[in-house]
Amino acid sequence: MSRRNAGKRLALIGCGAMGTALGLRLLGLGWEVRVYNRSPERTAPLRDAGASAHATPAEAVAGADWVATVLTDSAALRALLFGDNGIASAPAAGRRLVDLGTHQPTQLAALGAEAAAAGWPLVEAPMTGSVHDASHGTLHFLVGGAEADVEWASPLLWALGRGVHHLGGLGAGNTAKLALNLLVGVMAGGLGEAIALLRAHGLAVDSFLDALDGSGLASPLYRRLGQRYLDGDHAPRFSLANLEKDLRWECEHALASGLQPRLAPALCRLLAPLSEEAKRRDYSALIADLAGAPSC
């Protein structure tokens, strides 16, 4: 245990795959981690690694220096903030709430205003990256909130990632997160359309992926998605359902902002007709769907 970090105490609300990876990383850095999860059994990996589990959010928050939430949606965040024994019922004592999830920016900004009125200023810091990045401290955070609040949250964020990008007031972080996931969508959809064309003409997809990787368009995303396509490996990491939800939010946010998006709606129209079951697959399955079954 690193002495340097001794005494840093985090309350972690939400122990899904990402929350667990983040909590384990902080435990490894010598932090004290206090956890709450609605289904208590999901706290087991963190308890095994030395975290303390608590019966209510308020109890987990008591005595922590930082409070982070990693939840599935805004409804869950609202419930854990304002419900019985919720975060907002604990004394804030100058602390802020750092939310790491992805939300609709206007909803998040509204929630943040309510949280601030209850004495808990909110910093939003949605993440770029995977569980692997969370475990290795290679996340980037797209941060929104008041300057002082973001500064206050920075030691936590820098312990968890390698980039803290402050984009503006509350809502800015999630706006940027949706913009980034639009790029994930266009790259995955574009690669699918490209490979579909190659396959329709019987061309060597692996050679194309090599050329792409050597070109000025090269991206770790193409390398990863191309390899999964060649391997037929679509084990779920980021589901098509989640990609569709983020693209729909991005599209609605853009339209509500007076913009005329073209690519976001095209992607939404592509994903919407898929069955619930099909959407549970990894987003790399989109490439296979567009291109047909891999031949290699």
Next chain:
Amino acid sequence: MSRRNAGKRLALIGCGAMGTALGLRLLGLGWEVRVYNRSPERTAPLRDAGASAHATPAEAVAGADWVATVLTDSAALRALLFGDNGIASAPAAGRRLVDLGTHQPTQLAALGAEAAAAGWPLVEAPMTGSVHDASHGTLHFLVGGAEADVEWASPLLWALGRGVHHLGGLGAGNTAKLALNLLVGVMAGGLGEAIALLRAHGLAVDSFLDALDGSGLASPLYRRLGQRYLDGDHAPRFSLANLEKDLRWECEHALASGLQPRLAPALCRLLAPLSEEAKRRDYSALIADLAGAPSC
């Protein structure tokens, strides 16, 4: 002059910006370069560097080991192949024609069949990269043609680039080139939509570009386009007219192949209404168009 390459003789047909950069590179490597261009004055930079200029394609081709064409379109290639004193009127003597341009794959395949019948088998090798890559030998070639013909062309291609990717028979190289330029289009269009959303909410675009560059989506293309957006630098390198043409070809090729493309048509609908003058701008101007004037 490198002795290693002494005696390698190229006939270069077409001395636009790319052709000139390629010819200068080969001269620098010690090749003998024989050039023909319809407008003779455009051969000046190559002549100044030691190339010989010729009055007809047939004359340039005479005595060359390799023959490369770098032309604007298939009509120009057809004219220089089969016109008076065209390439096909020169004795082939086991040589092949290496075309480095971008064409509609079916047109290129048809031209290749005619050229082969006239004794000049064709290898297509459209390029990934810019004039800068051509000057520095960092191009990649997306190659289509018969195995033996491609092998024959390889010494020339490896002298000019750092990747020779053989994708299939004639037409395959240009199919892959159009697929690659679809990705250029979706990345430029996607970045434009993303930045437009950020700007509509007054967010820090430079921080977003930093986060993008640190993420798994990072690409030299985003870095380059993002910087041009921030600088307001849209000096023409690859025109929107050329991007639109390639996207239209890709879209038509996909539809004719029985596919149902979504992103390519969305991009075509975005570009088609622009004026001829607007299309003469660099493709990075697409981002500025979508995002509004830069604020930085």
